[in-house]
Amino acid sequence: MLNESFYHALNVNTDQCTGCTHCMMKCPTSAIRIRDGKATIRQDWCVDCGECMRACPVDAIYVAQDDFARIFDFKVRVALLPAVFFGQFADTVSDERIHAAVQEIGFTHVCQVEQTADVITRRMVQAQGEMPDKPLISPFCPAIVRLIQVRFPALVDHIIPIKPPIDATSILYKQMLIGQGIDESDIGLFYVTPCAAKIAAVKSPVGEKQSVINGVINMDFLYNKVQQLLIQQPDVGQGMALEIPPIPHKGALWSLTNGEADRMQGRCLAIDEIHNVIELLDQLETTDQITDVDFLELRGCDEGCAGGVLMSRNRFLIVERLRKKTLSMKDGSLTDNPAYGAALDYLDEHLTLDEIHPRSIQAFGADVGQALKKMQQARNLMCYLPGIDCGACGAPNCQSLAEDITRREANLSHCIFLQRTMEKHRKLSSDHAIRIIEKTWGKDRLDKDCRKKGAKYEGK
Amino acid sequence: MELTYEVEGGNFSKAGHASSSIKKVLKQLNVDPKVVKRVVVALYEAEVNVVAHAYNGIITARVEQGSVSIEVRDQGPGIPDIPLAMQAGYSTASAKVREMGFGAGMGLPNMKKNVDVLNISSQVGVGTRVELITYF
Ligand SMILES: Nc1ncnc2c1ncn2[C@@H]1O[C@H](COP(=O)(O)OP(=O)(O)OP(=O)(O)O)[C@@H](O)[C@H]1O
Ligand code: SF4
């Protein structure tokens, strides 16, 4: 499991990247370095949380998505839409019109992702009675599951092994379509994602062999398409006699902060935003402050999925709208929907996740003896580094540079302050010093440039 | 490798600093997470004891290839009857300390349960020395 390579959805567009360090400084696993003037992401440390993308001032970090035209490879084209998608539109735009627009764009079916929330809640509450390690942790946010795998490996056993709505709903929906006599190869399930983490989870699932989802579409892409269509064809959906099946009210709010915690038993905490989550997990590992907590809902984004990196509107408004909208919809349970019937039994048997394995970041390698040596070496190096954490060496802080040096990925002379000292003691020529800086920050980086961000002719 | 930390008596909000830092070190060394947990739980109890019962203390941790030995040495009232203090549920904690959620008398028994070797020596009116050794 340890050497398994993981799919990552976050990529750096090197043409766009100016090597400004913003992303490097925000990465919660210190996975980013600047080399040749561009950000590079260490693949085995990245958890796809999207913090880098949020921090980038020049939109150089992007989420790779599947080619939209791929949906037409299938006869039956299902858009799996999370509730937050609907929360982005003005109150005056009805869900019916949104459904119609999505179909107009090319999908044959629209499926609400959170409709299986009740089924999942039941099983998660059941798990609360069966799993000994408290507090139990929600399996919902893939960025958090990955964060726990790499940074808190001791806590993987606390993650409830029940599939989240996206996986459950796609299994259920596919089974229902098969039940209607549709050939499996004709069914294309496309998930519309609010974030990079969900894409990575579909492409290389944790605790599951393969996802039944055929492709992923970025939510901002579909939002723009729908919004455009609604403007161009204001009467879209009129006379289409669309009937949206009722969905459980509480389920629709599942992906928002407290969406799960509100429904679990005992003392439950809901924590959103990845740095808050890290702080809590750190405390959970050491102190006894968190011992009498039964359930932790942990989300990578502030306000849960409403704050996903691929959301187009203000997250607080999305939450407010979604709550209001949900209340005005028909409340109902999945079992009320006769279409599902046998598919629900099938889902019940396929709701458990396989074992989730740790894959800890091994900054100093796997062997304890070797690691101890390297750690001592890093502590020794820290005696020389200034502790300013400026990032000018291309690493996020002095500690990271020291660790990189022990792995032979960098040198002490990458530190611009040590360069000064070396020059003073004539151990480094100024030409050499400039060459080192150019290696990290790219050639010509220190040349005058009036078109850079904030400069005289910005954007010209 | 040696790591040193100071502990301030009465400062409950800082308690856990040493255990948190040692946890990071052991995790980075890829020590078995179950061992890390045991070390951290025991050290946290020892840290809190200094905070709750003594005036100030020094923690010295020595991490080696197959073991971690931690010495917690404090200046404080000392423990007059160590076997009695070791009994589960025995506590002299003040009402104030209990109000803060400590003082169940489970700290020392918890340490005993989690480490491989626990040595305690104490001189009344001078201080206490607790040694915690864990092998991995
Ligand atoms: N470092 C110390 N200095 C002085 N007395 C101590 C020290 N450590 C423990 N004791 C004494 O031993 C008793 C038992 O300690 P123990 O850690 O088991 O329980 P506690 O600290 O009272 O409660 P708990 O640890 O469950 O919060 C304490 O009440 C205190 O009287
Ligand atoms: S909170 Fe939601 S949007 Fe954010 S990373 Fe997790 S799953 Fe994705």
Ligand SMILES: [Mg+2]
């Ligand atoms: Mg105690």
